[in-house]
Each structure stands twice: as C-alpha cells, then as structure tokens.
Amino acid sequence: MLAVPTFADTVKQYVLVKVGYPVYVNGQEYTSGEQPILNYQGNTYVPMRSVGDILGADVRWNSELNRSEITYGGGMPHANNAFRHIQVTGSNGHYTVTGEARVFEAVMNYVVSAQNNDLAESTYMLNEGAPTWSPFSLSIVIPADQLPLSGTLKIELFEYSAKDGSRINVMPLVLETFTPRVNN
Structure with missing residues (x-):
C-alpha cells in the first residue's frame, strides 16, 4: 500500500484584502486604481515597481534568470x-x-x-x-x-x-x- 498525499495538502491558499489605509513612502502617498495596496495577515503589500519608482530603485524582470531584481x-x-x-x-x-x-x-x-x-x-x-x-x-x-x-x-x-x-x-x-x- 502506498501513501499518496492529497492534493489539498499541497495547495496553500492566501486571502489578500485591499487595505483601507494610506501608505506613504518618503512623505509621498502611494495611490493606484490598477495596482492596489493589499494586506495578508497584518502585512502590507505594495507593488515592487511602484515603490521602486518612488525610491529611485531599478526594478526589473530578469528573463534569463527568471527572477525579479531590485537595485537601489x-x-x-x-x-x-x-x-x-x-x-x-x-x-x-x-x-x-x-x-x-x-x-x-x-x-x-x-x-x-x-x-x-x-x-x-x-x-x-x-x-x-x-x-x-x-x-x-x-x-x-x-x-x-x-x-x-x-x-x-x-x-x-x-x-x-x-x-x-x-x-x-x-x-x-x-x-x-x-x-x-x-x-x-
């Protein structure tokens, strides 16, 4: 008899909620109708490229290495x-x-x-x-x-x-x- 893990055991679900509070970066409020601020278990998530633009960081997708990169x-x-x-x-x-x-x-x-x-x-x-x-x-x-x-x-x-x-x-x-x- 083989033990096979069920599919449900391998799937993690995340419930993200759009936040109702403002986020400020260096005194500038982040706002976007297309890329909202989200919250997961008390942690705030803002799109990387948006924060990168505000901070002057370079945010890009490296297709060769299949990863996101931030340079600041x-x-x-x-x-x-x-x-x-x-x-x-x-x-x-x-x-x-x-x-x-x-x-x-x-x-x-x-x-x-x-x-x-x-x-x-x-x-x-x-x-x-x-x-x-x-x-x-x-x-x-x-x-x-x-x-x-x-x-x-x-x-x-x-x-x-x-x-x-x-x-x-x-x-x-x-x-x-x-x-x-x-x-x-």
Missing part, C-alpha cells in the same frame, strides 16, 4: 561589459551623463523614462567601437512639462544586439528623484 542606491552598477566610469550631473530637466563605452560599431543608445513612460530615446556615435573604450558625454534636456511631479527620472544606456536586435549591456541610472511639494 550603492547597488547600482557603475560598470558592465559596455559602460564604465559613469557620472550623472544636473537637475530640473538638464543633465549630463559622461563615461566610457565599448560597443559594437561605436553605436550606443539611451532611453530616458519616468514612471515606465519613455520620454526620450536616442543613438550616440562614439569615436571608436569595441574593443576600444571611447569617452562619451550626453547632454539630456527634458522639458519641464514632461518632468514627473513625483517619482524617479531614469536613463538606461544600452546597445542593440547584432544577433537579434534586443537591448544588451543595459546600464540603468537615476537622473533625478522628484518628491511632491507641500504648500504651507
């Missing part, structure tokens, strides 16, 4: 196979991003986004392509009416794969984090 503060990469010595300066829609790149055929790309909305995307031609490291300086201007009232303005440096056209060697960077102004 000092955890942001300062170099990868294609970009190194990166520095970001500026504020209020005027930014300079400098560093060195080593990319195929001297073509690097970038996209500027806020709250998962692309605001600007462009290609930049370096003086030399890989395997040489070539310096670059990007001047980024985002009009005031496109700047977020709250959340994080980000830039991703990357190159397109010669094999399949996908983005590779992606380097996410924070340009500026905006917090809502409180009128006194």
